[in-house]
Ligand SMILES: Cc1cc2nc3c(=O)[nH]c(=O)nc-3n(C[C@H](O)[C@H](O)[C@H](O)COP(=O)(O)OP(=O)(O)OC[C@H]3O[C@@H](n4cnc5c(N)ncnc54)[C@H](O)[C@@H]3O)c2cc1C
């Protein structure tokens with residue numbers, strides 16, 4: 001595992017942090033890294049999406065969920081972190097008019113995607129206090145924000161050729177229902193956040209049921225056409 005120097009690790013909101021590390025490993029929108037800031041416990045590294053890349057600076061946006069992300073949040077500038085990646089397929093080749101839809105910390109992979117697609121329209125949903133909205137608005141003139149409701153209600157699938165989604169499972173299921181109702185295929189793509197262990201397709205921890213059989217979220221995904229995903233499977 002390569003290690004990298006942390007340049008910054010700032011709290012943006014309650015439980016929400018942005019970490020910047022020096023790394024030239026790069027990556028594509030929708031890809032992720034396996035991060036590790038401990039030796040033996042927790043056992044596994046933690047998958048975190050690429051939030052942004054600026055030259056040799058790699059940015060991650062993360063929410064504290066348990067022990068691993070809590071340890072990440074305690075790191076300071078000058079500390080070192082273990083880094084493996086970039087992994088995963090990333091978002092698909094962009095085609096036509098695109099919407100990016102994020103729920104909560106699911107906005108993390110969409111910022112770097114938006115940098116590549118400045119014409120994209122953006123939907124950001126938060127259950128409580130929003131964060132980074134101004135940063136998205138600097139890149140796109142079409143940012144819709146919902147706080148406390150269902151951002152998916154605001155997305156008209158017929159207005160887009162592709163919709164890229166990342167958020168909690170209920171949000172992705174809602175997009176799947178909308179997609180089914182519209183009879184669409186190959187339009188809505190979701191980035192899954194399954195638990196992972198190896199990150200490279202070797203352990204099956206991230207195995208996901210799809211219409212085409214079991215797939216590895218780390219290596220075959222994390223981005224899948226929504227109609228292929230069997231949620232809860
Ligand atoms: C490809 C990918 C990209 C991701 N990108 C980001 C990101 O950019 N920012 C970010 O904050 N998080 C991201 N995640 C989720 C992040 O990896 C988990 O929140 C983290 O691993 C939790 O580790 P922990 O040790 O803090 O919590 P744990 O102690 O492992 O778990 C704490 C709680 O969170 C639940 N949990 C743990 N992992 C997940 C998960 N993957 N999905 C749903 N619930 C979970 C557990 O069941 C438990 O209730 C991503 C996940 C994947 C697979």
Ligand code: FES
Pocket residue numbers: 195196197198199200201202203204205206207216217218219
């Ligand atoms: S995390 Fe090991 S196969 Fe996906």
